[in-house]
Amino acid sequence: MATKQQSRTPQSISIKGSCDLVTEFFKFGVNQILFHRGVYPSDDFVMVKKYGQTVLVTQDLALENYLDRILKQLNKWLLTGSVTQLVLAIIARDTRVTLERWVFDVTVQEPPPTEDEAPPPTKPEAAIQSEIRRILKQIVSSETFLPNFEDPTVFNILAYTKQSADIPAEEWVDTDPMAIEAGKSQQVKLRSFSTDVHRIEAMVAYRYEE
Amino acid sequence: MSSTATKSSTGSHKSNPKTPSRTRAPLTPSLTAGLNALSLGGSPAKRRTHIQDLTGNPFLTLSRPASPVKQVTSGFVVNADLQRQANSGVVRRGGIESRMDVVRHDYFPTTQAKGSPRRSRSMGRLAQEDRFLPRVRGLDDADVASMKPFHPDGSPRHVARLAEAAGININERILKYHEPPPAPSADKDLAQQRVHARSLYQRPGAIGTATSSTVTSKTRKIPTQPERVLDAPGMVDDFYLNLLSWSVQNVVAVALSESTYIWRADTGSVTQIAEAPQGTYVSSVSFANDGAFLAIGLGTGEVELWDVESGTKLRTMAGHQGQLACMSWNGHIVSSGCGDGSIWHHDVRVARHKVCELLGHTGEVCGLEWRSDGEYLASGGNDNVVNVWDSRMGDAGGDHEAQPFMTKRTHTAAVKGLSWCPWQPSLLATGGGTSDASLHIWNITTGARIHSVKTPSQITSVKFAPHKKEILTTHGYPTNSIMIHAYPSMERVAEIRDAHDSRVLFSQLSPQGDLVCTGAGDENLKFWRLWEVPKKKKDSKPSRNLTGESILQLR
Numbered sequence: 079m080a081t082k083q084q085s086r087t088p089q090s091i092s093i094k095g096s097c098d099l100v101t102e103f104f105k106f107g108v109n110q111i112l113f114h115r116g117v118y119p120s121d122d123f124v125m126v127k128k129y130g131q132t133v134l135v136t137q138d139l140a141l142e143n144y145l146d147r148i149l150k151q152l153n154k155w156l157l158t159g160s161v162t163q164l165v166l167a168i169i170a171r172d173t174r175v176t177l178e179r180w181v182f183d184v185t186v187q188e189p190p191p192t193e194d195e196a197p198p199p200t201k202p203e204a205a206i207q208s209e210i211r212r213i214l215k216q217i218v219s220s221e222t223f224l225p226n227f228e229d230p231t232v233f234n235i236l237a238y239t240k241q242s243a244d245i246p247a248e249e250w251v252d253t254d255p256m257a258i259e260a261g262k263s264q265q266v267k268l269r270s271f272s273t274d275v276h277r278i279e280a281m282v283a284y285r286y287e288e
Numbered sequence: 289m290s291s292t293a294t295k296s297s298t299g300s301h302k303s304n305p306k307t308p309s310r311t312r313a314p315l316t317p318s319l320t321a322g323l324n325a326l327s328l329g330g331s332p333a334k335r336r337t338h339i340q341d342l343t344g345n346p347f348l349t350l351s352r353p354a355s356p357v358k359q360v361t362s363g364f365v366v367n368a369d370l371q372r373q374a375n376s377g378v379v380r381r382g383g384i385e386s387r388m389d390v391v392r393h394d395y396f397p398t399t400q401a402k403g404s405p406r407r408s409r410s411m412g413r414l415a416q417e418d419r420f421l422p423r424v425r426g427l428d429d430a431d432v433a434s435m436k437p438f439h440p441d442g443s444p445r446h447v448a449r450l451a452e453a454a455g456i457n458i459n460e461r462i463l464k465y466h467e468p469p470p471a472p473s474a475d476k477d478l479a480q481q482r483v484h485a486r487s488l489y490q491r492p493g494a495i496g497t498a499t500s501s502t503v504t505s506k507t508r509k510i511p512t513q514p515e516r517v518l519d520a521p522g523m524v525d526d527f528y529l530n531l532l533s534w535s536v537q538n539v540v541a542v543a544l545s546e547s548t549y550i551w552r553a554d555t556g557s558v559t560q561i562a563e564a565p566q567g568t569y570v571s572s573v574s575f576a577n578d579g580a581f582l583a584i585g586l587g588t589g590e591v592e593l594w595d596v597e598s599g600t601k602l603r604t605m606a607g608h609q610g611q612l613a614c615m616s617w618n619g620h621i622v623s624s625g626c627g628d629g630s631i632w633h634h635d636v637r638v639a640r641h642k643v644c645e646l647l648g649h650t651g652e653v654c655g656l657e658w659r660s661d662g663e664y665l666a667s668g669g670n671d672n673v674v675n676v677w678d679s680r681m682g683d684a685g686g687d688h689e690a691q692p693f694m695t696k697r698t699h700t701a702a703v704k705g706l707s708w709c710p711w712q713p714s715l716l717a718t719g720g721g722t723s724d725a726s727l728h729i730w731n732i733t734t735g736a737r738i739h740s741v742k743t744p745s746q747i748t749s750v751k752f753a754p755h756k757k758e759i760l761t762t763h764g765y766p767t768n769s770i771m772i773h774a775y776p777s778m779e780r781v782a783e784i785r786d787a788h789d790s791r792v793l794f795s796q797l798s799p800q801g802d803l804v805c806t807g808a809g810d811e812n813l814k815f816w817r818l819w820e821v822p823k824k825k826k827d828s829k830p831s832r833n834l835t836g837e838s839i840l841q842l843r
Contacts, residue, residue, distance in 0.1 A: 118472045119482050140470035148465055162460060233469055241459045253464040 092200065096275040097156040098209070101149050103210050103278065104164060108145060108235070109135045110217045111166055111180055115224070117233050129211045144276045148235055149248065156276070160243035167256040172231050176256045176285065177231060178224065179215075183279040187272065200274050209271030213280055216268045222230070223266070224284055255264040258285050311714075368696070510772065510782040514814035518551065520544055525765070525790060525809025527704065527721070527748065528613045528654050528670070530572040532794035532807045535579030539596060540796070540805060542813060543570035548584055550596065551813075553798075561599050562592065574615040574622070581636070583622045585612030591624055593636055605641040607633045610652070616665065618658040618679065623665060625653025631667055648675040648692045655705040659713065664693065664732065666716055668703025674718050676732050694732050700724040705750030705761065717759055719747025727761055741778045743771065746795050751783065754801035755822050762806055764791030769799065770806060788812060 106128055113123045113134040115182075118141065123134040136142055155161035158268065168178040171283055236253060268280035522544040523531065531543040539552040541561070546569055548562040564570050564586055572585035581602070584592040589608030595599050610627025617623075621633050621643070629649035634641040651670030658665050658679075665677040675692035701721030709715035714733040720726050725746055729739040746764035753760060757775045768788050772781040788808035796805045802821045807813050 094622065121482065122472065137468070138473060140473075144465075144467075188600055221598060232471070234464055235469075237463045239461050239463055245461070245463060249466050250463040251466050253462055255462050 091272050093159070096273040097153055099206065099273055100152045100156055100276050100278060103213075104152060105145065106133050106135070107180075107217065107280075108166055109133065109180070110214055111168075112136065112141075112233060114218055114221050115168055115178065115231070116227060117168060117231050122282060123177065126243070129207045129214065131211055135212060138229070144204070147249075151250070152237065155237065155239060155243060158244065160240045161237055162240065163236075163238035165238070165256070167234045167236060168227075168231050169234060169256065170227075171232045172229060176258050176286070177227060179258060179283045181281040181283065183277075183281070185277045185279070186274060187277050201272070206271060206273055209269070212269045213278075215269060216280070220266070220268070220282055222278075224282070225286060228277055259282055263288050319792065364613035372780070373524060435436040442755070508781070511724035511817055512784050512785075515817050516815040518813040518815075520807060520811050520813050522547075523807060523809065523811045524569070525793070527702070527746075527791075527793065528571075528611075528652060530574070530614045531570065531793060532796050532805065532813070533573045533575045533582070534796035534798060534805055535575035535582075535596070536577070536799045537596070538799055539579060540813070541573045541575060541582055541596075543573050543584070545569050548573055548582070548594075550582070552622070561596065561598065562594050562601065568741075571611045571613050572615050573626075574617060575618065576622070582623075583615050583617070585615050585624055587611045589626060591615070591622060591634055593622075603636070605636075607642055608632065613652060613654055614656040616656040616658045618662040623656055623658065625649075625656045625667060627652045629653060629669060629671070631656065631665075644690070646675075646677055646690050646692075648677070648690075648695065649673055651702070654702050654704040655718075656705040659708045660710065661713065663713075664708075666706045666707050666708065666718070668699075668718060672699045672700040672701060672703065672720070672724070673697055674703050674706075674716075674728075674730075675698065676716065694730075694735055696728075696730065696737070698728060698737060699726070701746075705747045707750040707752045707759070709752045710754050711752075711757070714835045715752075717750045717752060719743075719750040719761055722764065725763075727759070727778075729759075729775070729778075739776060739778050741773060744792065745769070748791060749795040751795055751797055751804070753819055754797065756819055760795065760804060761816065762787075762795045764793075768792055768808070770795070770804070770816065770818075782818075784816070787816075788814065 109123070110133055111271070113116050113120060114135075118136060118138065122136050122138045124137045125132045127133075136145075152161060152164065163184060164182045166180040166182075167176050168180075169176050215238050234256060236256065237250070262285050263283050264286040265281060265283040268282060270277060270279040271276070291332060305484070305643045320562045358558045365816050373476060374792035377744050390830045411779050417461075425588065466525055480614055519622075520542055521540070524545055533541045535541070538555060542551070545559050546564040548564075548570055550561050551558050561582065562570075562584055564584070565588075568587040570584055572583075574583045574585075575581070575596075580596055582594045582596050584594060584758075586592065589606065589610055589612055591605040591608075591612060592601055593603045593605070607623065608626040608628075608630070611684055612624045612626055614625040615622055620637050621635055623631055623633050629647070629651055631646040631648070631653055632642050633646075635643045646665075648668070649667065649669035651666055651672075653669050655665075657663065657666035663679055665679060667675045667677065667806050669675075669694055674696040676694040677690065678693040696718075699720035701724035703718050703720055705717070705719030705727075707717045709717070714731050715738070716730045718728050718730065720728075722745070725743050727741045727747060727750065728737050730736070731738050743761060743763060745767050747761050748764055749760075749762045752758075752775075753759040753772075758781060759775055761773065762773045763769045763771065767783075768786050770784040770792060772783075773779065787806060789810035789812075790808050792806050794807040797803070798805070800821050802819050804816045804818050805813055806816065
């Protein structure tokens, strides 16, 4: 009994911790994209040390609050495991054409059924961080192949949730997927990272017309 | 067998009201949108072949493992949510219901043909009909298109199948936050500052590096290579100097630090005409309108007057306290712009040469240009100001200071490029430096700004084309280009990218108006044939000046 409880306690902590970790990753990932893709003016961002590297985080209070509200809800969904995908769509401000979709697939990793008492070996924090670091670096380097935006852009965050998800009414509304037409889309798979509970796979799709 | 089907269908009918509304109406916009664009791809055809098989022995369908519906079913067996629905009694996977689906698929075209308005509601009724009448038609594409995927009574399974075919996951909701993200702060001053601080490659008008390096008009061939390149060793790479001049006698003067050379385009001969005094350098050269005299401005503020033919110095006009960066001739008057912002008119005929002083700039005067009729003088300064002076105003000894005829402070960087329009005297073109990089066209009569163009980089010189309604601009880093803009549309006619290895500093037009000579910090002079001289109908006498043609002969 005692051993069972012991094994359960770290498990439950790791779920919560994993959700926080993933949420935090999204915060920096989204900021990174917004900065490097020029959605917001670059002087709105400040450099912050995170994951052993400098990342850029917005200083714009309105944007900060906006992201906070989204991330808070995301955290709740992660805890219940009801979010399957998070998409950051970059849209041309005037024409409302989707130019880029940064897709983060969230999969909950089923813990392998272990009969024995020993909990599955946990992934060291440093390993997770280095994986996150790689994704963030890839986001920066994506700049090299992504087409430049000629016109001002805005962004939108879409959450793909399960049908059963608890959705705060009035705050989140159903939307279209803001997809890019299949013939005009190019996709590049980015790295992924995983915690003990979650696995995040990143992908960027962008509009590319000859 | 048909009775079992009936039973099960009625069973499911009963359970319908229990269906949670969520499963009944997954009418998210995404799903509807996806299904509007629904195409089942190859599957209808496949299904049809199965149905054709079915005509052979329709009774086999029940036990057939390769039933077309089963195939579809297997596609979403994995769906836990669907399974949950199935468990709740709505859809029973693999049960009779699934076979029912076969029937339904076979039949709803029939029901449509019969004019039955609501096919899916009538599951029982369908079953009552003889569903084993071979209906080879099956699911035509047209039928698929006419299906209403989200009929209010559509069974969740049907919806699921359609969603599956359209590649949509109906167990998913796509959500967005109810309010759009905040716009970047709209502080006007900040926005202005951002525009100025924007890096050069992000300027409007900049073309991506991925595109071809040169834009050439389709109607006209514009050479991307110079016709001739002259070496100019020691040319000073200074934006504020004006070290190139091309006279009407087809002689090019170029100053290379202390020495001034002239290159005769007719013969190709190069002679060193002048050497600056010890301790100073040449900061500007300018030919008189008749090409007989060359004015050389020095870093110490003197204007030297040289006879081009004999190569002798005629006089030195001292007085300025700073570097003479620009000069312009108007008959016997040479105007000089000084580093202290003053502009002097020197009368080269009289001993007291300073006949007028114009004080209108607080920064160094970088551009000076007399209108060809001598009525107005345009000056551009490092203080971002463009002034236009009336030639009748101002006097060196007068009590009152001369006021500029027109002052424009629209530019946000030093104004070096100035050009008067040869075909419409009231037009003046000015180009700004690095942080401005825009070309403005002014009507000095009304004082209005007629046109403005943002260019990708620093404008180092502006020239109106003499024979065509076009404007030439030369640019600095990063494009180092020569651009031709159409007037008045201001469209980019041509851009010669990387015309020089470093920023293009000076440009001069040949007397005939077909060639352009550019000088740059890469110590080259390049000659570009950008325009054609319009052919004269009556070519009675050979042109006075031997120009570009002779250069051609040289080649």
